[in-house]
Amino acid sequence: MDYRGTGASDKPDVPYSTRGFADDAIAVLDKLGVDQADVYGTSMGGRVAQWVAAVYPHRVRRLVLGCTSAGGVHGIERTNEVRRALVRPDSRTALVDMMYTPGWRAENPGPYTTLGDHGMPPHAVRGHLLASNSHDAWDVLPDIAASTLILHGDDDVLAPVANAQLLAERIPQARAHIFAGARHAYFEECRPLSSSLVVEFLGQSCR
Template identity: 60%
Template sequence: MPHATALDGTRIAYQVHGEGAPLVLLSGQANNHHWWDAVRADFHAAGSTEGRPARSTITLDWRGTGDSDKPDEPYTTSGFAEDVVAVLDALGIERADVYGTSMGGRVAQWLGACHPERVRRLVLGCTTPGDVHGVARDRAVSAALASAETAIAKATLLDLMYTPAWLADHPHGPWNVLGDRDMPPYARRRHLLASRRHDAWDVLPEITAPTLVVHGTADRFNPAENAPLLAARIPGARLHLIPDARHAYFDEFREVASPLVLDFLDAPSGA
């Protein structure tokens, strides 16, 4: 497994699949690159579709997850963005498209604002500008997720991620979005704090890359009301809401979401 070295010396594991224009895929809180397993091939297949360029996809294991180092020190979403830059540097990629979902969308906001020269187009999925200016999830949801009863927490998370109909049709998954089971408890807590403390509101107007904001209308994990807030705050951003989709819209509603993202990434400049 190749690694990049972050500014503080932390080793960040990354994965590259396919060939072609680079697309960075950023996963959610306390998850590693497997978050994207169910849909990654959608972006590789783009090159086989008439009129679409071939793409490579780049993922990473956040510090604290997967094969990356797991320092027991504070993590921040802006710091995670610097880890992404370290991966791009290790690969010799000057500029890439970036698609971040959930906490990955928080990180992508910092990338777009603080490293505009590295981001060609930006997609922010099921994410938030931060609770200070955004809409926080219901406290009852947070309490259930924090339950000491593992079964309760898992059932709550599945319900937030997928619709009842999808869960009925997929009683055994696969579920790639429930977190890295091998994370040390301290790293899990540090990921949670990084997400909770995210606040990119002041820098959002500095994003210059064409931006698409995507959200499921039934998302209660990151409430859907955050999507129009982001879209209004980022100059020229587009907004697309997927009816009835929950937090893992990119998985359950992949037949809508993946073409939507590809159409945006493939659009001519200025379109």
């Protein structure tokens, strides 16, 4: 599914929010006739997935949150140095470095397809940035009823790893797994292990 403002989805010039993206995800499930789903979101998708699971608990069987944050005053935000790097003319180079370790890049030279939609119109780019920056799901995290697996790399500067423990403590049925040495794109660099953890988690009987 492409979020509004990206890919093949409409790109209205209206305010965007992670809560609104969650409603969009539910609208897609409704259209497909899917009453309940396993939800796996990373980064911005993890922020959206928090709302999906908290506001629509009966629609989520199991939840996986990757390299993400609760946002707001309780979230551990990236440093100003990282923020500045992301708005420089060479931001794509900086982003690749934040996503993958040098050793993994040497063995996997790209192209990297997890760096976002570079065809987004300027208003959509701004809208997504504001949606991410204004995300704050802290108050509703205890409403998440689904068993939850939290995954994170411990060398992640885009979403510092301290966020994983905060989420694990705030969500009732949550546990966290941290990938040593991994950056933001742990799901690619640590794919064999991360995928097996997710598959095993999703295959377990619900409590």
